[in-house]
Amino acid sequence: MAATYRYNEADRTLVRERVAQFRDQVGRRLAGQLSEDAFRPLRLMNGLYLQLHAYMLRVAIPYGTLSADQMHALADIARRYDRGFGHFTTRQNIQFNWIELAEAPDLLADLADADMHAIQTSGNVIRNVTADHYAGATADEIDDSRIYAEIIRQWSTLHPEFSFLPRKFKIAVTASATDRAALKVHDIGVRLFKQGDERGFEVMVGGGQGRTPMIAKTVREFLPERDLLSYLEAILRVYNLHGRRDNKYKARIKILVHDLGADVFAAAVEKEWQAIKDGPLALPEEKVARIRRHFHPPPFLDLDAPNALRLAKARRDPAFDRWLRVNTKPHKQPGYAIVDISLKPTGGIPGDATAEQMDAVADLAARYSFDEIRVTHTQNLVLPHVEESALYDVWRALDDLDLATPNVGLAGDIISCPGMDYCTLATARSIPIAQAISHRLADSDVQEDLGTLGIKISGCINACGHHHVGNIGILGLEKNGQEYYQLTLGGDPGHDASLGVVVGKSFSADGIVDAVEKITEAYRRIRTPGENFIATYRRVGPAPFKETLYAAA
Amino acid sequence: MPLLKDGALADDPWQHGIGTLVDLEAWHAGRDAFLAHNAPLGLALKPGDAVETLGGDIHRFALITLDFPTFTDGRPYSVARLLRERYGYVGELRATGDVQRDQLSFLKRCGFDAFEVSHDGAVQDFAAAVAEISVVYQPVSSGAHDRG
Numbered sequence: 057m058a059a060t061y062r063y064n065e066a067d068r069t070l071v072r073e074r075v076a077q078f079r080d081q082v083g084r085r086l087a088g089q090l091s092e093d094a095f096r097p098l099r100l101m102n103g104l105y106l107q108l109h110a111y112m113l114r115v116a117i118p119y120g121t122l123s124a125d126q127m128h129a130l131a132d133i134a135r136r137y138d139r140g141f142g143h144f145t146t147r148q149n150i151q152f153n154w155i156e157l158a159e160a161p162d163l164l165a166d167l168a169d170a171d172m173h174a175i176q177t178s179g180n181v182i183r184n185v186t187a188d189h190y191a192g193a194t195a196d197e198i199d200d201s202r203i204y205a206e207i208i209r210q211w212s213t214l215h216p217e218f219s220f221l222p223r224k225f226k227i228a229v230t231a232s233a234t235d236r237a238a239l240k241v242h243d244i245g246v247r248l249f250k251q252g253d254e255r256g257f258e259v260m261v262g263g264g265q266g267r268t269p270m271i272a273k274t275v276r277e278f279l280p281e282r283d284l285l286s287y288l289e290a291i292l293r294v295y296n297l298h299g300r301r302d303n304k305y306k307a308r309i310k311i312l313v314h315d316l317g318a319d320v321f322a323a324a325v326e327k328e329w330q331a332i333k334d335g336p337l338a339l340p341e342e343k344v345a346r347i348r349r350h351f352h353p354p355p356f357l358d359l360d361a362p363n364a365l366r367l368a369k370a371r372r373d374p375a376f377d378r379w380l381r382v383n384t385k386p387h388k389q390p391g392y393a394i395v396d397i398s399l400k401p402t403g404g405i406p407g408d409a410t411a412e413q414m415d416a417v418a419d420l421a422a423r424y425s426f427d428e429i430r431v432t433h434t435q436n437l438v439l440p441h442v443e444e445s446a447l448y449d450v451w452r453a454l455d456d457l458d459l460a461t462p463n464v465g466l467a468g469d470i471i472s473c474p475g476m477d478y479c480t481l482a483t484a485r486s487i488p489i490a491q492a493i494s495h496r497l498a499d500s501d502v503q504e505d506l507g508t509l510g511i512k513i514s515g516c517i518n519a520c521g522h523h524h525v526g527n528i529g530i531l532g533l534e535k536n537g538q539e540y541y542q543l544t545l546g547g548d549p550g551h552d553a554s555l556g557v558v559v560g561k562s563f564s565a566d567g568i569v570d571a572v573e574k575i576t577e578a579y580r581r582i583r584t585p586g587e588n589f590i591a592t593y594r595r596v597g598p599a600p601f602k603e604t605l606y607a608a609a
Numbered sequence: 610m611p612l613l614k615d616g617a618l619a620d621d622p623w624q625h626g627i628g629t630l631v632d633l634e635a636w637h638a639g640r641d642a643f644l645a646h647n648a649p650l651g652l653a654l655k656p657g658d659a660v661e662t663l664g665g666d667i668h669r670f671a672l673i674t675l676d677f678p679t680f681t682d683g684r685p686y687s688v689a690r691l692l693r694e695r696y697g698y699v700g701e702l703r704a705t706g707d708v709q710r711d712q713l714s715f716l717k718r719c720g721f722d723a724f725e726v727s728h729d730g731a732v733q734d735f736a737a738a739v740a741e742i743s744v745v746y747q748p749v750s751s752g753a754h755d756r757g
Contacts, residue, residue, distance in 0.1 A: 070742060073741060073742045081711065094709065097680065098711055180681065213746055214742060214745070214746070215746075215747055216715040216747065217715075217719055220680075220682065220683025220712070222683075293687050296683055301682060301684075331695060336748035337748065
């Protein structure tokens with residue numbers, strides 16, 4: 057069956073007790089024993105926001121892994137407590153936007169029945185741990201990064217010392233040279249790799265977006281596997297004691313690392329770590345092995361010569377052929393493929409899925425992917441282990457659900473925050489901009505020709521839409537009641553992470569759509585054969601793009 | 610403020626003038642005089658105080674209070690663990706200030722054993738709060754439990 061972490065009785069007890077605890081907190085709030093001010097940090101620690109129109113609940117999906125049953129449970133919740141849909145986010149979470157406060161405890165109890173929770177999906181705590189969404193399946197990894205993400209999840213859950221941090225705290229994990237988890241824009245990014253025969257981590261600290269975007273610094277080139285948790289604890293302790301608390305905009309660890317200097321910060325962590333490294337947090341191999349057993353590979357069949365069938369089918373149907381090229385990836389097991397499910401239909405709301413779609417994806421996972429589903433930080437879903445011989449049937453089924461748009465990684469695969477349509481913080485709309493750009497660039501031939509291109513849209517400076525690391529980034533702002541959109545170029549979330557740079561004066565809502573199209577046209581003129589957008593931008597800089605945008609005006 | 614200790618309301622000798630409660634600055638300024646006085650000593654720490662400057666003096670204190678200026682200021686949790694686990698402090702460790710029932714289990718696990726609470730009725734609340742979550746993942750000074 058599925059190679060995903062299965063709760064034991066202790067995990068189940070904790071989650072059920074947490075539901076009862078929150079039910080009591082909600083009860084005290086509804087009875088007037090708790091003021092909204094006192095209740096706020098409590099509800100936030102459990103993922104419950106008060107948004108523009110209603111409460112929003114964010115459900116944790118640790119390292120983005122879901123079983124088919126869990127996806128069915130999310131579909132049920134969408135129907136019973138929301139308006140029949142959910143929104144998958146850049147944190148590998150799902151959010152429900154129309155929740156009644158009084159019903160939230162029942163919702164959480166239903167989640168607990170499916171071994172799920174909303175613990176630490178908000179608030180100034182260590183948030184839901186994210187990881188490579190192809191973990192356990194991708195051909196280029198050295199290990200399943202979820203093993204370490206699960207170890208971190210357990211350590212960070214209701215951590216008594218770190219439940220009242222200066223600000224929210226985000227940790228991402230990978231175990232591959234290809235960074236699919238945006239490590240360098242996290243508070244901590246850890247990358248497993250091998251140095252000779254020894255396994256250990258590169259530890260990066262102090263990345264982040266928001267109003268002061270920064271790329272994380274490597275504070276430890278090689279941390280032995282056994283020291284993972286003690287080193288994380290040392291980082292968190294230094295941050296908890298020394299992070300700024302006087303100004304919420306300067307309270308993230310990136311500011312502390314920047315103000316101290318990465319070397320001084322690393323030395324402080326090293327000193328703290330030396331005092332605790334041989335304590336009870338040390339991770340002996342047998343402890344790692346215990347968690348590893350949960351992530352054993354599924355019972356793959358011994359397949360050979362799979363490509364003959366694949367090619368024969370593809371040749372008969374160009375639409376399938378395109379989907380194969382764009383929305384599937386090589387699997388480490390011969391005869392299998394990783395299937396990306398695009399939640400970005402042309403003109404759709406990025407990341408939204410209906411209850412019917414969730415149920416159908418769960419059924420496909422049960423039938424074709426050993427019960428497993430992943431949520432990506434790019435707001436898509438993944439069936440990680442599909443036999444190549446089943447790809448045609450899977451594609452047909454996804455296409456019927458409007459989930460087979462062949463745009464994963466391309467210009468139509470836009471990351472967008474909910475913007476002013478849902479969020480109290482937003483200063484501009486972002487969903488309609490994403491929809492308009494996706495219409496403008498709808499042609500699949502054009503998108504495939506443009507190649508890998510990340511367009512990311514945020515409706516305010518908090519940058520939930522990751523615009524800083526968009527190859528083309530769009531930031532919605534407001535001035536004198538008018539929405540306008542700032543364009544940045546050259547951002548990238550991967551191994552060579554970079555922050556986008558503002559190219560010039562801002563655009564209107566209509567103007568930004570034209571501007572994006574002009575940028576793509578300029579790229580096609582300037583590029584050398586085989587050169588993707590970010591490589592072209594890094595070669596030529598912003599000047600030719602600026603000319604295209606502003607010269608004719 | 611009522612004092613909650615070991616899960617029950619307790620008499621607070623320090624409020625009756627038994628012993629001397631000093632802050633860190635006063636301690637460093639008048640250490641020798643305090644020690645010569647031969648009365649029980651208590652130390653009142655604020656978030657941000659550099660406890661590492663105490664050295665071996667930590668064992669001179671029968672009481673250390675850690676103040677929570679706000680419910681959301683989490684620094685004293687780290688200080689408490691350092692006092693208990695790093696510096697071996699075994700005396701009373703008391704939470705003062707904005708101490709709410711919903712943080713009590715965290716405080717207790719970090720090594721606090723006494724709490725100044727807002728009202729007598731808090732005893733029942735606090736007893737319930739400590740029992741709310743029985744499973745812990747982290748090995749810490751109190752309630753350490755390695756479940757793997």
